[in-house]
Amino acid sequence: MTLLVHDRYCDEIDHQVKQLRAVVTSGADLSATVPTCPDWSLEKLVRHMGGALRWVEALVRTRAQENIPEDRIPLIDGPEAQGDPAALDAWLAETGRMVVDTLREAGPDAKVWAWAGVLNSGFWARRMTHEITIHRADATLAAGLPYEVAPVVAADAVDEWLQIVQWLQQTRPNKDAEELRRPGRSIHLHATDTGPELNAEWVVELTEKGVTWRRGHEKATVALRGPLTSVLLAFYRRLPLDSPELEVLGERELLEFWLQRATFG
Numbered sequence: 001m002t003l004l005v006h007d008r009y010c011d012e013i014d015h016q017v018k019q020l021r022a023v024v025t026s027g028a029d030l031s032a033t034v035p036t037c038p039d040w041s042l043e044k045l046v047r048h049m050g051g052a053l054r055w056v057e058a059l060v061r062t063r064a065q066e067n068i069p070e071d072r073i074p075l076i077d078g079p080e081a082q083g084d085p086a087a088l089d090a091w092l093a094e095t096g097r098m099v100v101d102t103l104r105e106a107g108p109d110a111k112v113w114a115w116a117g118v119l120n121s122g123f124w125a126r127r128m129t130h131e132i133t134i135h136r137a138d139a140t141l142a143a144g145l146p147y148e149v150a151p152v153v154a155a156d157a158v159d160e161w162l163q164i165v166q167w168l169q170q171t172r173p174n175k176d177a178e179e180l181r182r183p184g185r186s187i188h189l190h191a192t193d194t195g196p197e198l199n200a201e202w203v204v205e206l207t208e209k210g211v212t213w214r215r216g217h218e219k220a221t222v223a224l225r226g227p228l229t230s231v232l233l234a235f236y237r238r239l240p241l242d243s244p245e246l247e248v249l250g251e252r253e254l255l256e257f258w259l260q261r262a263t264f265g
Helices: 006-024 042-061 085-106 121-143 151-171 228-235 252-261
Strands: 037-041 186-191 201-207 210-215 222-226 247-250
Touching: 006 042, 006 085, 006 121, 037 042, 042 085, 042 121, 085 121, 121 151, 151 186, 151 201, 151 210, 151 228, 186 228, 186 252, 201 252, 222 228, 222 252, 247 252
Parallel strands: 186 222
Antiparallel strands: 186 201, 201 210, 222 247
16 A cells, blocks of 8 residues: 655654653543553553654664664663653654654665565654554553544554554464465455545455455455444453444454454564
8 A cells, every 4th residue: 555655754753752741741640440451550651652763763763774672772762760751751762763854764665674575764664653542552451541643544453554564464474473364364454534635444364375455345254343433442351342333343352363463573
């Protein structure tokens, strides 16, 4: 699919950082467990996200041709003060400015090491857009706050997820990835609140040779229907399939099977 333009990704990272900062300063309990990432508190999630942005900023700024170890990234773990929303907010604000400025300066085509076959700064602008889009959902769930995302960003997040799962299956096969080969089985994702201009529908086929996918409206073994944001969060395992805004039609077991095995790892 056609990617968003590079500046759009940079704009979205800037927007998402501001939205995440709003969660930090909302009065939410930073020690609260994140329901969708139960090993993390809200503060730990924010520090993880900010650290990821600082790591990417260093990769792109230095045009790194290999991974940079985390211990070489200044302030990657965040401020020393624990449980201090003001300090966490200031660190996150600085982090956002750094990474957005660096990505804008680099443009989409600067050669940079990456882990998914696309070796340029454009990969990182897109990856960080969707990393923070999903982790902000984690944060808002933990804080009990509403969550929204622009439809074009949500649709591109589904595209990217499918592309990475497909790439991992082809290049780094493991047991879970191999089990995704189920000839004759398919999944249809259908956003019910968008118009034809966005074409927010997907068909995923689990073929003998691996996962294939395309945008479109087709009958499938199982369909997941609902508002685009809800479909996105369910597909990223952030929203239960039994949520009232979602509808599963057909072989639910196949969708559950996919969600268990389609991972980045």
